[in-house]
Amino acid sequence: MRSEAVNRVKLVFTLLDANGNGVLDSDDFDLMSSRVAAAVPGADEARKQAMRAGFTRFWNTLAGELDTRHDGKITYDEYQACVLSPERFTEAIHEFAAGFARLGDLDRSGTVTRPVFTDMLRGVGFELPNIQALFQALGPDDADRVGVDVWETEIRNFYAPDKGGIPADLLAPSPAA
Numbered sequence: 001m002r003s004e005a006v007n008r009v010k011l012v013f014t015l016l017d018a019n020g021n022g023v024l025d026s027d028d029f030d031l032m033s034s035r036v037a038a039a040v041p042g043a044d045e046a047r048k049q050a051m052r053a054g055f056t057r058f059w060n061t062l063a064g065e066l067d068t069r070h071d072g073k074i075t076y077d078e079y080q081a082c083v084l085s086p087e088r089f090t091e092a093i094h095e096f097a098a099g100f101a102r103l104g105d106l107d108r109s110g111t112v113t114r115p116v117f118t119d120m121l122r123g124v125g126f127e128l129p130n131i132q133a134l135f136q137a138l139g140p141d142d143a144d145r146v147g148v149d150v151w152e153t154e155i156r157n158f159y160a161p162d163k164g165g166i167p168a169d170l171l172a173p174s175p176a177a
């Protein structure tokens with residue numbers, strides 16, 4: 001696996017553990033989807049539901065594939081195994097990425113504004129300078145918006161263990177950087 005992907009895996013585990021108890025559980029995903037929904041108060045209910053469904057499927061897939069002790073919790077050691085067979089998570093990641101990115105398209109223009117993009121990723125727990133760097137790397141237009149499809153693709157890339165040297169790496173700088 002590429003070192004960039006290892007860095008992303010470590011970061012994702014830390015962020016997904018939204019309640020900070022050191023393991024992933026369903027509470028984490030409820031908490032995080034609530035934070036993301038709260039970050040976009042202007043979004044309509046259908047899109048919030050789609051976003052929540054993406055988080056729920058993400059959790060259910062992780063639990064189904066990685067919870068080897070069947071205790072409703074995923075430790076970091078268990079989580080790391082997700083990178084060994086990424087194809088088992090592809091569909092769940094695609095649904096998650098679509099539900100997440102599209103929530104930010106408030107006016108259905110196919111774009112997301114910088115403030116909405118920033119607030120949503122802050123809701124997930126990323127740091128502001130990293131979010132700003134990613135937004136810039138995604139090529140904002142003259143109105144300072146990025147394409148929803150561009151963002152959706154980058155979310156998928158973020159979770160792909162064979163990807164490196166991509167804009168999403170800006171969210172998880174290497175320890176040496």
Ligand SMILES: [Ca+2]
Pocket residue numbers: 016017018019020021022023024025028
């Ligand atoms: Ca947790």
